[in-house]
Amino acid sequence: MTVDLLIRDAFLYIDRDWEVANGWLAIKDGRVHGIGDRVEDAPAARSVISAHGRLVTPGLVNAHHHMYQNLTRAYAPVTNGTLFEWLKGLYPLWADLDEESVYLSTCVAMVELLMGGCTTSMDHMYVHPRPFLIDAQFRAARDIGFRFHATRGSMTRSVEDGGLPPVSVVQDEDTILADSERLVGAFHDPAPGAMGRVALAPCSLFSVSERIMTESARLAEKHDLRLHTHLAEDPDEDAYCAEIYGCTPTEYFERVGWASPRSWVAHYIYPTGDEIDRLAHAGVCTAQCPCSNMMIGGGTADAMDMRRRGMRVGLGCDGSASTDHASMWLETRMAMLLGRFRHGPHAMSARDALDMATRGGAACLGWEDEIGHLRPGACADLVIWSISEVAAAGALSDPVEAWLRCAPAVAGTTIVNGKVLVSDGVPVLANLGDILRDHAREARRIQRLGT
Numbered sequence: 001m002t003v004d005l006l007i008r009d010a011f012l013y014i015d016r017d018w019e020v021a022n023g024w025l026a027i028k029d030g031r032v033h034g035i036g037d038r039v040e041d042a043p044a045a046r047s048v049i050s051a052h053g054r055l056v057t058p059g060l061v062n063a064h065h066h067m068y069q070n071l072t073r074a075y076a077p078v079t080n081g082t083l084f085e086w087l088k089g090l091y092p093l094w095a096d097l098d099e100e101s102v103y104l105s106t107c108v109a110m111v112e113l114l115m116g117g118c119t120t121s122m123d124h125m126y127v128h129p130r131p132f133l134i135d136a137q138f139r140a141a142r143d144i145g146f147r148f149h150a151t152r153g154s155m156t157r158s159v160e161d162g163g164l165p166p167v168s169v170v171q172d173e174d175t176i177l178a179d180s181e182r183l184v185g186a187f188h189d190p191a192p193g194a195m196g197r198v199a200l201a202p203c204s205l206f207s208v209s210e211r212i213m214t215e216s217a218r219l220a221e222k223h224d225l226r227l228h229t230h231l232a233e234d235p236d237e238d239a240y241c242a243e244i245y246g247c248t249p250t251e252y253f254e255r256v257g258w259a260s261p262r263s264w265v266a267h268y269i270y271p272t273g274d275e276i277d278r279l280a281h282a283g284v285c286t287a288q289c290p291c292s293n294m295m296i297g298g299g300t301a302d303a304m305d306m307r308r309r310g311m312r313v314g315l316g317c318d319g320s321a322s323t324d325h326a327s328m329w330l331e332t333r334m335a336m337l338l339g340r341f342r343h344g345p346h347a348m349s350a351r352d353a354l355d356m357a358t359r360g361g362a363a364c365l366g367w368e369d370e371i372g373h374l375r376p377g378a379c380a381d382l383v384i385w386s387i388s389e390v391a392a393a394g395a396l397s398d399p400v401e402a403w404l405r406c407a408p409a410v411a412g413t414t415i416v417n418g419k420v421l422v423s424d425g426v427p428v429l430a431n432l433g434d435i436l437r438d439h440a441r442e443a444r445r446i447q448r449l450g451t
């Protein structure tokens, strides 16, 4: 038996309950084939990588993102706005998105995620000024080899209907529902080891009609899909729901049939304890986005309290124009700092944060059986981490705590589906230079900066 790839001399974090201090991990046919702690037991391999004692973890799972936003990163006119001010300032620019700019922004986002140790990401693509934008995202994912869980986002409510976005980026209900079915038929692969899946993701309770919420839940049931939306992200949302629906965001979420194990929500900052208990009991998962929450300055969910109440919590980097970066390592560190800042040093460890970034994210995507851990049979998605010798000097007693405390860590090697996509810290994508040049041109066009 010869395996495809053997990683040896590693500190293996398989999952929360299994670590191997000086071990090897074998990969065959895109799967974790075996794990061991005696090098003489390791199988023969076509290719061998020595981790030189460094930490190996499952690839981090990104449970909330808006990749297209890297075309408007750190956009000066809105950097100090509230969430709603920020959205209103950027929607007119996003109206100029097209297939090429979405392809390029998706490529940049996925390469950036790989460099930060993320191997599977969702994307919440809810701005559709032109058709076939998610098709362009799947082309990017295939060209890179990234494991991609797209979500068909949507907005129906423009400023003319009391919403925030201009009419040019919203769509009518029938167009959204037909395109959702089309994308599921074209790209959703329910098979084990899939490289592409599709979920349904109306943008938020205040940007779509009630029919889109209820029909999305019905379609998800019909095709066995995940459901995603932003929920209870901002106090303005409470006021909006009280005025339009006569209830809280969580009550409305329940009313439209979304309180189910299919659903995961982004942020969930302002529910009551009783509301968290109800959604946890229903099997709803949450994606916390620590950097985005702190950048917007509006508050953050108490992730450890949610976990104690039985809710599964993953992490997300959120859109590249609110967080402006896409390092899941940084999000994981920020999640740990937030937990400790809130409740003290006993409240949260590096392993708690890593569990959220791996198992928690996989739970959000409904993919816990295959990703977010490295047990034999799991997808061979993993990271050999790299911290500079200077930053790691003296950190000898706990590699997992050192990984999240001694900063910054980047991916030395990132492997997706058994293939090396980042090697020695460098993406292997051959035409990355061309992509960055073209991305710069599209970002200038969309930000109306001229050529």
Ligand SMILES: [Zn+2]
Pocket: 064, 065, 066, 124, 230, 266, 318, 319
């Ligand atoms: Zn978001």
